[in-house]
Amino acid sequence: MKLYTYFRSSAAYRVRIALNLKGLDYEAVPVHLLRDGGEQLQPAYRAVNPAGLLPALDDGAAAIGQSLAIIEYLDETRPQLPLLPADAAGRARVRALALTVAADTHPLGNLRVLKYLTGELKISEEMKLGWQHHWMATGLAALERLLADDARTGRFCHGDTPTLADCCLVPQVFNAQRFQLDLSPYPTIMRIHGACAELPAFQQAHPAQQADAE
Amino acid sequence: MKLYTYFRSSAAYRVRIALNLKGLDYEAVPVHLLRDGGEQLQPAYRAVNPAGLLPALDDGAAAIGQSLAIIEYLDETRPQLPLLPADAAGRARVRALALTVAADTHPLGNLRVLKYLTGELKISEEMKLGWQHHWMATGLAALERLLADDARTGRFCHGDTPTLADCCLVPQVFNAQRFQLDLSPYPTIMRIHGACAELPAFQQAHPAQQADAE
Numbered sequence: 001m002k003l004y005t006y007f008r009s010s011a012a013y014r015v016r017i018a019l020n021l022k023g024l025d026y027e028a029v030p031v032h033l034l035r036d037g038g039e040q041l042q043p044a045y046r047a048v049n050p051a052g053l054l055p056a057l058d059d060g061a062a063a064i065g066q067s068l069a070i071i072e073y074l075d076e077t078r079p080q081l082p083l084l085p086a087d088a089a090g091r092a093r094v095r096a097l098a099l100t101v102a103a104d105t106h107p108l109g110n111l112r113v114l115k116y117l118t119g120e121l122k123i124s125e126e127m128k129l130g131w132q133h134h135w136m137a138t139g140l141a142a143l144e145r146l147l148a149d150d151a152r153t154g155r156f157c158h159g160d161t162p163t164l165a166d167c168c169l170v171p172q173v174f175n176a177q178r179f180q181l182d183l184s185p186y187p188t189i190m191r192i193h194g195a196c197a198e199l200p201a202f203q204q205a206h207p208a209q210q211a212d213a214e
Numbered sequence: 215m216k217l218y219t220y221f222r223s224s225a226a227y228r229v230r231i232a233l234n235l236k237g238l239d240y241e242a243v244p245v246h247l248l249r250d251g252g253e254q255l256q257p258a259y260r261a262v263n264p265a266g267l268l269p270a271l272d273d274g275a276a277a278i279g280q281s282l283a284i285i286e287y288l289d290e291t292r293p294q295l296p297l298l299p300a301d302a303a304g305r306a307r308v309r310a311l312a313l314t315v316a317a318d319t320h321p322l323g324n325l326r327v328l329k330y331l332t333g334e335l336k337i338s339e340e341m342k343l344g345w346q347h348h349w350m351a352t353g354l355a356a357l358e359r360l361l362a363d364d365a366r367t368g369r370f371c372h373g374d375t376p377t378l379a380d381c382c383l384v385p386q387v388f389n390a391q392r393f394q395l396d397l398s399p400y401p402t403i404m405r406i407h408g409a410c411a412e413l414p415a416f417q418q419a420h421p422a423q424q425a426d427a428e
Contacts, residue, residue, distance in 0.1 A: 050356070061303060064310055065310050065360075066309065066310040069306045073302055092284070104265075131335070142264070145264035
């Protein structure tokens with residue numbers, strides 16, 4: 001099983017966590033987002049994922065893009081150590097938490113978006129950082145409310161074992177820390193982040209632990 | 215079953231299509247995104263969805279936010295007329311197509327993002343339209359490649375019956391048309407859009423057909 005990955009890609013980081021949590025071996029194939037105008041846009045990678053975005057998983061049976069689709073696929077085809085709860089309402093909650101990061105928060109701080117802001121729109125570095133902070137804070141505030149207001153939140157986002165939601169939470173906190181966002185308004189998120197950080201599955205998926213880390 | 219909706223919300227439009235495709239009755243509860251600084255941010259709606267974003271579904275058993283999580287929940291709890299294929303690889307593909315719209319394309323053209331661009335960043339209306347066109351074109355180009363390059367594409371995004379992917383494709387094309395994007399580079403998307411537009415489920419979910427349309 002091959003995972004096309006870049007050490008700092010938030011979406012690839014999610015899938016690395018999921019693979020580790022499920023105890024699945026994989027070969028990491030690095031794709032450099034900045035080299036040659038973006039290796040993910042070159043024909044070699046487009047043959048794997050025509051969308052030209054990271055990550056992609058190829059297990060021989062299917063080549064799949066989109067981190068959340070990959071994690072759902074892994075959970076369906078390798079059901080040991082499930083990353084989604086058994087009940088439909090619980091699965092809906094976990095998916096909604098994951099999408100609060102993956103659809104509402106992370107896309108606005110993506111590398112290509114930041115490039116457009118400073119390139120096409122010519123905004124200053126200070127305003128770019130303001131943009132990053134604004135959308136990370138907005139997304140994390142929504143996530144904090146969803147977690148803090150719900151009795152189903154446990155040691156992790158949903159109960160006492162990690163789920164798809166935790167696979168999304170941790171890389172988003174990593175991004176926020178990287179850009180020095182004040183995280184004190186999100187105590188529930190940070191408590192869960194601390195619980196995740198104790199587990200080898202999360203530790204080994206960290207950007208700094210990847211073979212392509214710079 | 216109540217759906218909290220706004221006629222022009224792309225994410226609410228997706229769920230309206232899904233409900234119609236599955237033949238499910240629902241009560242539409244309008245939440246006005248522009249009135250009173252956004253009704254979705256007021257306490258009455260926050261009690262339903264603490265994230266303060268549309269849509270939300272409440273079927274008595276669960277209150278759920280996030281359009282894709284809602285549609286997956288409907289498909290799991292009301293399995294008639296499924297919106298996801300039976301095989302894991304097919305489900306992964308449909309989810310990846312849906313996320314290409316819901317995570318990679320639509321969040322960048324959201325109302326709150328456009329407000330930040332003109333408000334905080336003080337960019338011109340012309341540059342705002344350029345931003346909208348750029349990200350819609352980027353997202354639709356990825357979607358076009360994923361559809362055109364794959365034999366599993368049929369009359370609809372995946373085979374010959376509508377899926378979750380079509381629930382996302384149609385509202386994104388509506389947005390693109392609303393802002394006069396040139397859609398000629400996306401013949402596969404537009405062919406599928408035409409097939410969807412023939413079905414009452416899509417027609418009745420259209421923004422112009424909603425009770426809160428302006």
